[in-house]
Amino acid sequence: MLAQFVLFDGFDPLDVVAPFEVFSAAKAFTDLVSVELVTADGPGEVRSGIPAVSLTATADLDPDRADLIVVPGAAGRSLPQGESDLSDAEREATIPAILGRTLTTGLPGLLAKALAAPGTTVATVCGGSLILSMAGLIDGRSATTHHQGLEVLGMGGVNVTRARVVDDGDLVTAGGVTSGLDLGLYLLEREVGPKVALAVEQLFEHERRGVAWRDHGPAPVSA
Template sequence: MLAQIVLFDGFDPLDVVAPYEVLHAGGAAADGALTVELVTAEGPREVTAGIAPLSLRAVGRLDPARAGLVVVPGAAGRMPRGTGPADDGSVPAILARALDTGLPPLLKEAVDRTDVCVATVCGGSLLLAMAGLIGGRHAVTHHEGMDALASTGVRAVRARVVDDGDLVSAGGVTSGLDLGLHLLERELGPQPALFVERLFAHERRGVVWRAPA
């Protein structure tokens, strides 16, 4: 299985690196059953994180026809206060700029494909929601964005990880570790997930909420 982790300008680096390392280590432990790459809507390029001057290099283009798993991070920025317009450095503003690129149609293709699992960390679910792609689905985001997520028509669930079939989401930034471990166990079985959990000295925490069958 190929996992593609999406980068866009202003992404939160921990949202990317945590699941990347977990999935990469799990794939290696499972004899290469899962590989991971960083991608953008545009193809290979250097992508600036929301925490300057950090950047990561994408090696390819988001291609839901190739990927079995697509991971969407959130943004690193300020949370807006009050009801006034979001400033340019706020998380909603960064996500809005990401939607003004070639990313939305590729994300829509990923969401629409029954053979692709789309996973999100932190504000990644809000990015999908702002694009109108997950209305009526169950998802979680950072606790400060839960009301905004619910306002888009998403069924916001307060849990560490929310598994809604081919849509899996995780809450705050460190939950990317738990998301990666959950995906490993779901896709490759418990042994690779347990191996990585021990390797990283990380005990999974919080609740994995699963949508009713």
């Protein structure tokens, strides 16, 4: 399977690197996995939202080739509700502004194509699900994001689920930044198998946290 990891100006490095390294490490245990760093605009160096940290995309985001597409969130300053004393430059460096700028690129169209493609899974870490929501791509779907963005996600017509990883079929979303490791291992188990996922989990000495939510089984009843 080909897993493509999306970069855009201002992305959060850990959102990308954690699941990317999970799938990269899996290549030591199976020949079923390949990985690429990609952008909507093609190969090139992409600046993250952390000064002096960049990654290099080696390919185009291509829903026709990818089996899995992982979308990160942004690294920057959060914007508390009602805050208005920021300069224009400071406001442009906030997470909402960085995420909003992705909507002016070719990324939303490519993600829409990916979500419409049979057999392709779109996954997000942290604010990546907010990009999908702002683009109007996941109305009525179940998803999660960083706890600071849950209210905004719900306002976008998403069924907000407070879980570290939320599996809604061809849409799999994860919460805050460190959840990218859990997302990567969960997807590796789901798409490749538990034996390879366990080997990578042991290599990383990381135990996944919490239950990956799926719309399956009886709903809990109050005591």
